[in-house]
Amino acid sequence: MNKTVNIIGSGFSSLAASCYLAKAGYNVTIFEKNKTIGGRARQLIKEGFTFDIGPTWYWMPDVFERFFNDFNKKPSDYYTLEKLNPAYxxxxxxxxxxTIEDTLSKISIAFEKEESGSSxxxxxxxEEAKSNYDVAIKDLVYNPGISPTELITPTTIKKINQFFSTIKRDVRKEFKNPRLVKILExxxxxxxxxxxxxxxxxxFMNYADFGLGTFHPKKGMYQVILAMENLAKELGVNIKTEExxxxxxxxNGVSKGIISNGKAxxxxxxxxxxxxxxxxxxxxxxxxxxxxxxWNKKTFAPSSLLFYVGFDKKLKNVNHHTLFFxxxxxxHAQAIYDNPKWPDNPLFYASFPSKTDKHVAPKGKEAGIFLIPLAPGLEDTPELRETYFNKIIxxxxNLTSQNVKESIIFKESFCINDFIKDYNSYKGNAYGMANTLMQTAFLRPKLKSKKVKNLFFTGQLTVPGPGVPPSLISGKLVADLVTKYHK
Structure with a gap:
């Protein structure tokens, strides 16, 4: 009889782990508390509009390719990918x-216009960021975070100073134009x-941005979840929702299963x-x-206040991804990390996937997603949400020189209370635990329980960290540990 694995949750890391474990011969069942799979990467469908509730950026396409290649598949077997130009x-x-376009040469021209010599x-x-990317993505992040020695290679020894300087220091040493500094940070x-x-x-994140570019899966990021679901089912994984x-x-110190909806x-x-x-x-x-x-002492990545808005017209002067700095x-960062509170004047991000993708909004209309980063654990009320929507809209x-408020068909919001209710998220965080120096690699919570045999963890609070590509990698890492340590 095959060995069995019960997986809690159906986000990117869980789906990735399920595929690797099924391939290794395990009998795998996923248990998801919500009606639909995907974890934070679910969809909202309303009045002909389709929104990605969670991740909207498709970066590091090589990580997705590596995942599907492990099963002799390609992303294109499941979804169509388009490189965005402009990226944002x-x-x-x-x-x-x-405007950040789709190649480094074009971006260099934009930089040179802002600051002579900056290109x-x-x-x-x-070039240095690419070197770091090659070391990180092709090597370091595929380590399970068990030992400090994972970080010690001939290449990383040469880069040791980079673990004790910061992005802010490096960027500002070279670039004086505050606008370029913001883009690079x-x-x-x-x-x-x-x-x-x-x-x-x-x-290496800058290389992911400027070197590799920004992509969009046709019909949205949820297509990646559906692709992984299809692959998992092809491999024999059983998926149960509303569990x-x-x-x-x-x-006796050994995990023996789970109790879901009262059933063992x-x-x-x-x-x-x-x-x-x-x-x-x-x-x-x-x-x-x-x-x-x-947990209370750890530095958590932000939560978010999100709005999903249907507009009855096409919007002007915005791209698929648009940042408002x-x-x-x-x-704003102080209000997130140093003195947690609702920011007086928040930066925000907006995504208009219907600029690129005709499938996500009715013809002649626009789908808009607005995001404000927030400190986790803040008070979250309908009144605060409305106040902040009015602030940013x-x-x-004003910034884009157009009237849009009268064109809103509907808006839905998602914030701290929803992250807690839907995902049991600690303090309602949106992205997991931050990748600071003291929360990197082996200093993050472990994939393998130290207390309970045959209990393992995956996802954004463990290695490698927050984000969609790291979650795919985390699923592979935990599957490797299961096959190694479970006898």
């Missing part, structure tokens, strides 16, 4: 923006920490892709690895 635009003031510095910076926000707290080595996990069964499901191994902190509350206290104090980022109208 960044607003700094009314009618004042910089030469940019190419040197991206932007990609590390995906890692969940301030540029001043992010090691220089993570400049609320109440307990992880432990007998025995298994040889349990893997949780659900929120790590929440998963440990499914265990008796002696079987938990990390205390409440441990017309206010002071440092002040007024600025949006």
């Amino acid at each position: 635009s960044v607003y700094f003031d009314k009618d004042d923006f910089i 030469i510095k940019l190419n040197k910076f991206i 932007f990609p590390v926000l995906f890692l969940g920490a301030k540029p001043s707290d992010t090691p220089s080595f993570y400049s 609320t996990i109440e307990k992880i069964i432990v007998e 499901y025995k298994s040889d191994v349990v893997v949780s892709g659900a929120d790590y902190h929440h998963t440990e509350t499914l265990l008796e206290k002696p079987n938990r690895q990390y205390s409440e104090n441990y 017309d206010v002071d980022f440092d002040i 007024n600025r949006f109208e």
Whole structure:
């Protein structure tokens, strides 16, 4: 009889783990609490509009290719990918923006217009970022975070100083134009920490941005979830939805299964892709690895206030991805990391996938997603959500020189309370635990439980960290550990 694995959650990491474990010969069942799979990457469909509730950026296409190649498949077997041009635009003031196009040579021209000599510095910076990317993505991030020695290779020894400097320091040493500085510091926000707290080595995110580019799967990011679901089912994975996990069964220090909706499901191994902190509350206290104090002291990536808006007309002066950096980022960052509170003047991001994709909005209409980064754990009320929507939509109208409020058909919001309710997210965080120096690799929560045999974890609170590509990698890493340690 095949060995069995019960997987909690159906996000990217869980789906990836299920595929690798099924390929290794395990009998795998996924248990998802919501009606649809995908974890944070679910969809909202309303009045002919389709929104990705969670991730909207498709970066690092090579990681997706590597995942599907492990099963002798290609992304194109399941979905159609388009490279965006422009990748995104960044607003700094009314009618004042910089457009980031689809090649480094074009981006260099945009930089040179802003700051003479900056294109030469940019190419040197991206060359180093590519070197870091090659080391990180092709090597380091595929380590399971067990030992500090994973970080010690002939290449990383040469780069050791990059773990003790920061992105902010490196960027500002070379670039003086504040607009270019903001653009170069932007990609590390995906890692969940301030540029001043992010090691220089993570400049590989700049290569992901300028070197590899920004893509869009036709019909949205949820197509990747559906692709992984199809692959998992092809491999024999069973997926159960509307299954609320109440307990992880432990007998004599060994996980023996789960209890979902009052029913016991025995298994040889349990893997949780659900929120790590929440998963440990499914265990008796002696079987938990990390205390409440441990979690409380960690630096978490932001939460978000999101709006999904249907407009009855096409919008002007925006691209598929548009960033609004017309206010002071440092002040907003303080409200996220240093003195958690609702920011007075938040930066925000907007996505209009219908600029690229005719499938996500009715003809002649526009689908808009607006995101404000917030500190996790804040008070979240309908009144606050409405106040902040009005703040950003007024600025949006001014910056892009158009009236849009009268064209809103509907808007839906998603914030801290929803992250907690839908995903059991610790303090309602959106992206997991930040990748600061002291929360990198072996310093993150472990994939393998130290307290309970045959209990494993995957996803954004463990290695490699936040983001969609790291979640795919996390699923592979935990599957490798299961096959190694489960006898």
